[in-house]
């Protein structure tokens with residue numbers, strides 16, 4: 382397996398990591414560790430209680446998140462909210478963030494179409510997620526999808542095979558993986574979609590059970 386820390390050349394951090402969420406938000410706006418800042422409206426950092434025991438990590442802000450400056454407020458966020466409510470996980474007790482802080486996309490006409498961040502971009506942004514982890518110090522970190530898992534664990538993780546496991550992370554948190562909410566929106570077959578959604582609910586309940 383390729384270790385994320387060694388897999389790509391990135392611009393090194395030139396300043397000390399911020400120690401507060403407000404400081405981190407300001408620092409991300411000035412981030413030049415990769416080129417994504419140049420095409421995004423703003424950097425989008427995490428949101429939620431500074432002492433949350435549960436952290437949910439997505440991939441990157443989407444079109445609506447880029448404009449609003451807040452994570453998970455678009456269609457994927459609505460799916461996440463619905464699932465959290467059904468799984469009885471209070472969203473206001475979770476810190477919700479992303480592996481990559483700027484929206485990567487390509488223009489098709491006037492539409493901004495999501496593009497998956499590459500390993501170099503995930504690596505470049507990892508310091509910001511690590512800073513959020515060390516400020517919030519969650520007990521449980523849920524990686525939503527493969528990009529988040531790559532950043533949280535520092536190596537590729539097979540989501541299907543790794544669900545429902547609590548994996549020890551070096552910062553004392555437990556890491557859990559599950560599907561990304563956008564994946565649930567994309568599954569074309571109704572039966573497969575219902576199955577994936579049920580699995581997602583199980584995983585959210587599993588993670589919340591570890592917090593309690």
Ligand code: URA
Pocket residue numbers: 439440441442443446451452453454455457458479563
């Ligand atoms: N998808 C993500 O991974 N994060 C967001 O904030 C929105 C969509």
